[in-house]
Amino acid sequence: xxxxxxxxxxxxxxxxxxxxDWKSIPSYARLCEVFGIASKSWVKAILTRLGEAGFIxxxxxxxxxxxxxxxxxxxxxxxxxxxxxxxxxxxxGEYFVIDEMLIDTPSKTTLITVKGDSMIDAGIHxxxxxxxxxxxxxxxxxxxxxxxxxxxxxxxxxxxxxxxILRPANPAYPVIRPHGKLEIFGVLTGLIRKxxx
Amino acid sequence: xxxxxxxxxxxxxxxxxxxxDWKSIPSYARLCEVFGIASKSWVKAILTRLGEAGFIxxxxxxxxxxxxxxxxxxxxxxxxxxxxxxxxxxxxGEYFVIDEMLIDTPSKTTLITVKGDSMIDAGIHxxxxxxxxxxxxxxxxxxxxxxxxxxxxxxxxxxxxxxxILRPANPAYPVIRPHGKLEIFGVLTGLIRKxxx
DNA sequence: TTGACAACAGAACGAACGTTCTTTATAGTG
DNA sequence: CACTATAAAGAACGTTCGTTCTGTTGTCAA
Numbered sequence: 001x002x003x004x005x006x007x008x009x010x011x012x013x014x015x016x017x018x019x020x021d022w023k024s025i026p027s028y029a030r031l032c033e034v035f036g037i038a039s040k041s042w043v044k045a046i047l048t049r050l051g052e053a054g055f056i057x058x059x060x061x062x063x064x065x066x067x068x069x070x071x072x073x074x075x076x077x078x079x080x081x082x083x084x085x086x087x088x089x090x091x092x093g094e095y096f097v098i099d100e101m102l103i104d105t106p107s108k109t110t111l112i113t114v115k116g117d118s119m120i121d122a123g124i125h126x127x128x129x130x131x132x133x134x135x136x137x138x139x140x141x142x143x144x145x146x147x148x149x150x151x152x153x154x155x156x157x158x159x160x161x162x163x164x165i166l167r168p169a170n171p172a173y174p175v176i177r178p179h180g181k182l183e184i185f186g187v188l189t190g191l192i193r194k195x196x197x
Numbered sequence: 198x199x200x201x202x203x204x205x206x207x208x209x210x211x212x213x214x215x216x217x218d219w220k221s222i223p224s225y226a227r228l229c230e231v232f233g234i235a236s237k238s239w240v241k242a243i244l245t246r247l248g249e250a251g252f253i254x255x256x257x258x259x260x261x262x263x264x265x266x267x268x269x270x271x272x273x274x275x276x277x278x279x280x281x282x283x284x285x286x287x288x289x290g291e292y293f294v295i296d297e298m299l300i301d302t303p304s305k306t307t308l309i310t311v312k313g314d315s316m317i318d319a320g321i322h323x324x325x326x327x328x329x330x331x332x333x334x335x336x337x338x339x340x341x342x343x344x345x346x347x348x349x350x351x352x353x354x355x356x357x358x359x360x361x362i363l364r365p366a367n368p369a370y371p372v373i374r375p376h377g378k379l380e381i382f383g384v385l386t387g388l389i390r391k392x393x394x
Numbered sequence: 395t396t397g398a399c400a401a402c403a404g405a406a407c408g409a410a411c412g413t414t415c416t417t418t419a420t421a422g423t424g
Numbered sequence: 425c426a427c428t429a430t431a432a433a434g435a436a437c438g439t440t441c442g443t444t445c446t447g448t449t450g451t452c453a454a
Contacts, residue, residue, distance in 0.1 A: 007401095022256050022260075022262055023262045023263055024221060024222070024256065024260055024261075024262045025221070026256065026258055026260065027258065027260075027440080027441060027442085028441075028442065028443095029440080029441075030258055037401090037402070037403085038402080038403060038404085039401090039402055039403045039404070040403095040404090040441090040442075040443090041402085041403080041404085041442095041443080041444075041445090042401070042402050042403075044442075044443075045401090045402090059219050059221065059223065061223055061224065061227055062442080063219075063221055063223065064221075065219055065220045065221045066220055098295055098296050098299060098300075098308075098389060099268070099295050099296055100217070101389070101391060102295060102389065102391060103217070103295075104217075105214060105217070106210075106213045106214060106217050107209075107210030107211075107213050107214055120320070123317070123320040123321070123322045123325075123390070124320070125320045128320075143392065188392055189391070189392050190389070190390060190391050190392060191388075191389070191390040191392075192295060192298075192299065192387070192388070192389055192390075193320070193387060193388040193389075194298060194299060194386070194387050195339075195340065195385055195386050195387060195388075202430095204431090224410075224411060224412085225411075225412065225413095226410080226411075234431090234432065234433085235432075235433060235434085236431090236432050236433045236434070237411090237412075237413090237433095237434090238412095238413080238414075238415085238432085238433080238434085239431070239432050239433075241412075241413075241414095242431090242432090259412080
């Protein structure tokens, strides 16, 4: 078995292009066309090398699947200490898939556009998109989407005199003390902001 | 053939969760386990309905693949007017793909982890991930990643007496007045935050 | 010019896969 | 109770898949 060589880079990009189109890694027979070769066994050798290089992996069933590295978005790190900028260290080898980072359980995750500035001190602005994992329990200190009197609100969950309360992150808004029922709709697990360009 | 019914929603969720883990749609046999049923033919019936509902499709080879709708998640809208919560309108039919929303030009986009709190008043916290589109020009008012004296920093671009300056969004930090060269590395186009769970 | 190795091609084979058809269980309805 | 639709189980079958083994071609160096 030979090592991953520059020629395999070409095969990798062909595979990436196919995957971008079809969102799946096809059979060896179809990969012969994709790679422009005629030998299934050689396709297997190529995929094995790509696998050893960390771009693809296999399921317990033996099916080839892309890894994080396959989607390859470089993650750099800007170190700004005490306001004085230090260099961006291009963290080689570290990769990052946005959807995967933000969403663990797709079926339980909802996105909610935030309206209002009642959480502005927590860095949550009007128009931001909140990533909310639907569940009925939360911990003190979590930012939650709560259902109070049949209405939804995004606040920090806290406790006062043994009762749950909902704290805004803006002194201009009052603490919500739900008398009676407090239902949790979900917990804030992520935040997305888009700047107009 | 029956219509897509509420029970299929459960099967769809299972499939989405499996796909989130393995990035592939497995064989009917494995889907029996995933769905918790014992019949391959019924799995096929389910997938056919999911296909007719637009969540999955097939390649020319017959392999099942996810569609855009498969990844898209519902975008709800929480209207919080003047701090008083109003109901979440579950915007039916509106979908949202995070990667696609945040990244227009993948090849020019870099992700940078933010360190420090010099932009905290702009709602950019320590540990947030900045989505940066690499380009050398920017407009006044844009939040930019600038290269000052061979160092990188995230600040708002402004102008003072005909000279470019970099404003932090935190009164505790000084305005940076680069004497001489000011290079723009890129422009902030998005922001991602992950809350620990 | 020969040897060695990398880069494929091709065939053979058993296992797994998708498809189709038939049968069974469950739930609702009149 | 019988009838009907839905939800699933199960078997049977031809095709395709991945795997393995062997054969061929090209290239470069000694």
